Amino acid sequence: MSDPQPPRLAFLGAAGTVTGSRHLVEVGGRAVLFDCGLFQGLKALRRMNWQPFPYEAGRIAGVVLSHAHLDHSGWLPRLVKEGFRGPIWCTPPTRDLLRLLLLDAAAIQEEEAAHANRHRWSRHDPALPLFTREDAERALDRVEVVRFDHLEEPFPGLSFRYARAGHILGAALVEAWLGSGSGQVKLVFTGDLGRYGLPILRDPVTVAEADHLLLESTYGDRDHGDEDPGDALAREVRAAAARGGMLLIPAFAVGRTQEVLWHLRELEEQRRIPKLPVFLDSPMARAATQAYAAHASEHDDEMRLAARWGEPLSTARFDVVETRDESRRINGMKGPAIVVAGSGMATGGRILHHLRQRLPDPSCTVLFVGYQAAGTRGRLLVDGAAEVKMLGEVVPVRARIARISSFSAHADASGLLRWLGGFVRPPRTTWLVHGEPEASRALRVRIERELGWRVRIPDLGDSVELDGIVAEAEPAAPGRGAG
Numbered sequence: 385m386s387d388p389q390p391p392r393l394a395f396l397g398a399a400g401t402v403t404g405s406r407h408l409v410e411v412g413g414r415a416v417l418f419d420c421g422l423f424q425g426l427k428a429l430r431r432m433n434w435q436p437f438p439y440e441a442g443r444i445a446g447v448v449l450s451h452a453h454l455d456h457s458g459w460l461p462r463l464v465k466e467g468f469r470g471p472i473w474c475t476p477p478t479r480d481l482l483r484l485l486l487l488d489a490a491a492i493q494e495e496e497a498a499h500a501n502r503h504r505w506s507r508h509d510p511a512l513p514l515f516t517r518e519d520a521e522r523a524l525d526r527v528e529v530v531r532f533d534h535l536e537e538p539f540p541g542l543s544f545r546y547a548r549a550g551h552i553l554g555a556a557l558v559e560a561w562l563g564s565g566s567g568q569v570k571l572v573f574t575g576d577l578g579r580y581g582l583p584i585l586r587d588p589v590t591v592a593e594a595d596h597l598l599l600e601s602t603y604g605d606r607d608h609g610d611e612d613p614g615d616a617l618a619r620e621v622r623a624a625a626a627r628g629g630m631l632l633i634p635a636f637a638v639g640r641t642q643e644v645l646w647h648l649r650e651l652e653e654q655r656r657i658p659k660l661p662v663f664l665d666s667p668m669a670r671a672a673t674q675a676y677a678a679h680a681s682e683h684d685d686e687m688r689l690a691a692r693w694g695e696p697l698s699t700a701r702f703d704v705v706e707t708r709d710e711s712r713r714i715n716g717m718k719g720p721a722i723v724v725a726g727s728g729m730a731t732g733g734r735i736l737h738h739l740r741q742r743l744p745d746p747s748c749t750v751l752f753v754g755y756q757a758a759g760t761r762g763r764l765l766v767d768g769a770a771e772v773k774m775l776g777e778v779v780p781v782r783a784r785i786a787r788i789s790s791f792s793a794h795a796d797a798s799g800l801l802r803w804l805g806g807f808v809r810p811p812r813t814t815w816l817v818h819g820e821p822e823a824s825r826a827l828r829v830r831i832e833r834e835l836g837w838r839v840r841i842p843d844l845g846d847s848v849e850l851d852g853i854v855a856e857a858e859p860a861a862p863g864r865g866a867g
């Protein structure tokens with residue numbers, strides 16, 4: 385027996401932009417949400433986080449979460465606040481990282497609201513956090529883990545399975561079967577797709593078929609280039625050591641920090657860099673590194689092998705900084721030494737006091753290893769600012785500012801095409817989400833030209849029927865991707 389109504393898919397976020405991943409599937413009279421992310425970046429986007437959810441939260445049966453990054457998970461506390469009472473499904477490692485990321489985001493929101501109220505700079509009186517730690521805990525209470533490769537069947541008409549996406553620890557792509565009988569369609573949602581051959585985690589899993597494919601397109605218009613991040617890091621560490629000063633590496637706590645530690649250890653073992661003291665100065669990075677080390681089922685062969693001989697995410701002279709006092713004590717130390725601390729764009733965290741201390745010092749090197757968004761302190765430094773404001777002071781910049789752009793947890797355009805090459809037949813429609821308009825459009829052109837597939841770029845708020853005929857969605861005209 386087939387369903388009277390074909391399943392529907394609504395694009396409620398990450399349409400024409402890289403944040404706010406939210407896709408609503410309606411099937412058999414029920415609704416399920418794939419991801420529930422925060423909008424991040426420009427103010428116009430962030431403001432959308434304050435709008436009510438465009439679908440009655442109490443009627444959503446569950447959330448299928450792809451991974452822990454906030455642009456995929458960070459609206460969950462609000463969804464629960466709006467009355468969502470279903471399960472939040474995710475993989476076991478994602479559960480661990482989700483706890484770290486949601487509670488950290490809540491603490492920052494609370495601090496910012498308190499700061500705004502103290503200094504009365506908010507238009508809102510009183511300024512409120514988007515969500516509190518209590519809200520985050522309520523969302524975390526709803527988490528139900530689903531192992532990779534296990535077929536979960538929450539209700540008739542919906543079953544799904546997580547497969548490894550190789551993006552960050554626990555990150556999954558989702559294969560979902562919607563409806564029943566001859567009306568059943570298979571929807572594949574990539575979440576964020578990782579890169580082949582990166583250290584630590586296993587590669588993205590190949591998917592052979594889908595009726596509908598929901599594909600991320602973050603780097604749809606470019607490739608990461610040939611430079612090996614390890615080679616680049618070796619060059620920068622040697623240059624920093626030669627100057628004799630501190631090497632400060634602002635790094636995201638989840639993913640990037642672990643990659644940097646992996647490379648530092650390898651480079652030391654290969655005698656390509658000196659064995660310098662390395663301080664990991666971020667409580668969240670420490671917890672995330674423990675999670676990376678603990679989930680052995682997620683490790684690739686390199687990591688397994690390295691784990692047999694020692695600690696792959698730790699260097700010869702490795703020091704985990706626990707307290708704020710210990711962190712400040714580093715200010716009195718002389719280099720060369722390496723400090724890895726958050727936040728990755730120098731917008732907050734312990735990296736700030738290190739920067740205030742070291743930026744005026746010409747022997748110091750500040751090395752950025754991640755994307756620096758417009759408007760952040762990291763971006764100002766990378767763009768060559770002569771001074772920056774931080775912690776209530778204007779700090780002159782005499783340190784050397786360096787950057788490595790080849791680190792990335794996302795597949796580039798060629799990587800996406802390589803992954804699509806695993807399909808034995810084309811999906812009926814490939815929907816490009818999670819990309820800036822230029823990136824999505826460029827990827828659409830490549831997929832159409834190289835694979836001959838039918839590709840659409842949905843606008844925010846679009847809703848389409850996922851049936852066998854697929855003539856429902858109007859083809860997106862070029863330029864409409866911005867939503």
Ligand SMILES: [Zn+2]
Nearest residue numbers: 451453551576
């Ligand atoms: Zn992600």
